[in-house]
Amino acid sequence: MPTLRRNDTARRILDVALRLVQVQGFNAFSYADVSAELRITKASLHHHFPTKAALGKALISGYTADFLAALAEIDARGGDAFAKLRAYADIYLSVLRQERMCLCGMLAADFETLPKAMRASVTEFFRANEEWLARVLDEGRRAGTLRFEGAPAATAAFLVSSLEGAMLVARSFGGVSRLEAVVDRLLASLRRVPPS
Amino acid sequence: MPTLRRNDTARRILDVALRLVQVQGFNAFSYADVSAELRITKASLHHHFPTKAALGKALISGYTADFLAALAEIDARGGDAFAKLRAYADIYLSVLRQERMCLCGMLAADFETLPKAMRASVTEFFRANEEWLARVLDEGRRAGTLRFEGAPAATAAFLVSSLEGAMLVARSFGGVSRLEAVVDRLLASLRRVPPS
DNA sequence: GTCTATAGGTGGATAGAC
DNA sequence: GTCTATCCACCTATAGAC
Numbered sequence: 001m002p003t004l005r006r007n008d009t010a011r012r013i014l015d016v017a018l019r020l021v022q023v024q025g026f027n028a029f030s031y032a033d034v035s036a037e038l039r040i041t042k043a044s045l046h047h048h049f050p051t052k053a054a055l056g057k058a059l060i061s062g063y064t065a066d067f068l069a070a071l072a073e074i075d076a077r078g079g080d081a082f083a084k085l086r087a088y089a090d091i092y093l094s095v096l097r098q099e100r101m102c103l104c105g106m107l108a109a110d111f112e113t114l115p116k117a118m119r120a121s122v123t124e125f126f127r128a129n130e131e132w133l134a135r136v137l138d139e140g141r142r143a144g145t146l147r148f149e150g151a152p153a154a155t156a157a158f159l160v161s162s163l164e165g166a167m168l169v170a171r172s173f174g175g176v177s178r179l180e181a182v183v184d185r186l187l188a189s190l191r192r193v194p195p196s
Numbered sequence: 197m198p199t200l201r202r203n204d205t206a207r208r209i210l211d212v213a214l215r216l217v218q219v220q221g222f223n224a225f226s227y228a229d230v231s232a233e234l235r236i237t238k239a240s241l242h243h244h245f246p247t248k249a250a251l252g253k254a255l256i257s258g259y260t261a262d263f264l265a266a267l268a269e270i271d272a273r274g275g276d277a278f279a280k281l282r283a284y285a286d287i288y289l290s291v292l293r294q295e296r297m298c299l300c301g302m303l304a305a306d307f308e309t310l311p312k313a314m315r316a317s318v319t320e321f322f323r324a325n326e327e328w329l330a331r332v333l334d335e336g337r338r339a340g341t342l343r344f345e346g347a348p349a350a351t352a353a354f355l356v357s358s359l360e361g362a363m364l365v366a367r368s369f370g371g372v373s374r375l376e377a378v379v380d381r382l383l384a385s386l387r388r389v390p391p392s
Numbered sequence: 393g394t395c396t397a398t399a400g401g402t403g404g405a406t407a408g409a410c
Numbered sequence: 411g412t413c414t415a416t417c418c419a420c421c422t423a424t425a426g427a428c
Contacts, residue, residue: 009411009412023308024308024309025221025223025305025306025309027221027223027224028223028306028308028309030402030403030404031403031404031405032402032403032404040411040412040413041412041413041414042404042405043405043406043407043412043413043414043415044411044412044413046404046405046406047411047412048411050405051404051405052403052404052405101305105305105361105364106305108364108365108367108368109221109297109301109302109305109306109364110221110224110305111367111368112219112220112224113220113221113224119368122368123368123369126365126368126369154377154381155381157365157374157377157378158358158362158377158378158381160361160365161358161361161362161364161365161366161374161378162354162357162358162361162362162378163361164361164364164365165301165356165357165358165359165360165361165362165363165364166354166357166358166361167361168301168304168305168357168360168361168364169304169322169353169356169357169360170357171304171307172304172307172315172318172319172322173319173322178353178357181350181353181354182353182354182357182358185350185351185354189385205393205394226420226421226422227421227422227423228420228421228422236393236394236395237394237395237396238422238423239394239395239396239397239423239424239425240393240394240395242422242423242424243393243394244393246423247422247423248421248422248423
């Protein structure tokens with residue numbers, strides 16, 4: 001059984017690079033930034049991730065895996081669909097409270113200049129998010145805890161768009177209050193109020 | 197009376213730089229790109245805009261002025277508040293159809309690495325948009341053509357966030373259909389259906 | 393107002409020793 | 411797996427001739 005290796009070099013490189021990309025974007029961060037912070041030479045970084053595109057792909061893979069694991073954890077906790085949506089939105093809030101953006105939101109802004117190998121992975125992140133959301137939305141509507149019109153997939157796409165945008169705009173105003181306001185509004189619009 | 201000078205060099209530099217930033221972001225575009233496209237040397241560009249920050253500020257000023265002029269034009273056309281909201285959303289759609297992003301949406305993603313002199317101007321763009329939207333929303337609710345809860349400013353902030361996010365995510369999926377879907381949903385959620 | 397030339401720095405990436 | 415040393419392309423910006 002292999003060691004967990006939570007602290008091995010590749011892991012630490014990914015952690016630092018992830019934060020830098022979430023804050024600055026893919027074009028604005030450099031191997032030199034990571035090098036300075038970890039006090040490892042740029043040449044060593046290239047040993048672990050030969051090109052910036054390779055590092056970028058690893059970042060998206062890890063981020064998507066962690067995100068999907070968080071969604072599985074939400075499912076595992078049980079609770080109704082509305083609670084799951086709230087927990088989903090809380091992920092966005094917690095990322096912004098760490099003064100970070102969604103990795104793939106940032107990469108979506110960088111999309112046109114991204115190495116081609118990274119682009120499909122960005123889209124796939126959104127698609128996987130929407131797939132999970134669509135399932136929760138469908139469950140909730142059937143169970144009577146959620147209310148919305150049309151296909152679950154359409155509402156799921158709407159939620160992802162709104163949360164990503166709110167996160168982006170909120171940061172430029174400073175703080176998380178704008179994202180909180182959008183989350184409250186989105187949840188309120190989906191909540192099925194039981195007849196009195 | 198000064199010439200209109202619609203085609204003078206500074207204007208052409210701004211036009212090209214605007215498109216490049218809308219597509220690639222502020223960090224990804226360079227004086228060299230503009231230089232190549234206009235076949236003017238980088239040194240000449242620096243004559244008109246001494247620093248990249250100065251060029252960036254001019255871009256935001258011009259973009260905001262054009263945007264506010266478009267909003268004034270919407271007001272001038274008359275029509276009810278719902279029609280004005282639709283016209284507002286159509287601006288976003290038309291930008292994306294040109295395969296561009298909102299300048300300030302892109303700059304919001306670049307926010308942390310932006311020259312400090314540019315940051316307040318980005319926020320101001322959003323603020324001015326929301327101010328216009330809040331007024332239209334208030335008018336519409338009073339006149340009975342729009343329906344929403346809470347302060348107009350809160351709904352205005354929500355609209356800007358959702359449209360910016362939808363634009364960003366839509367591009368990574370290719371095409372404008374995702375933005376169209378979000379626009380339809382936002383407008384439907386605000387429309388006051390007259391009692392039958 | 394545009395040019396040539398260049399400065400001074402940083403970018404991603406590689407070779408080869410240890 | 412980490413290092414030193416280096417490459418070359420590109421970056422923003424400036425000096426000074428025309």
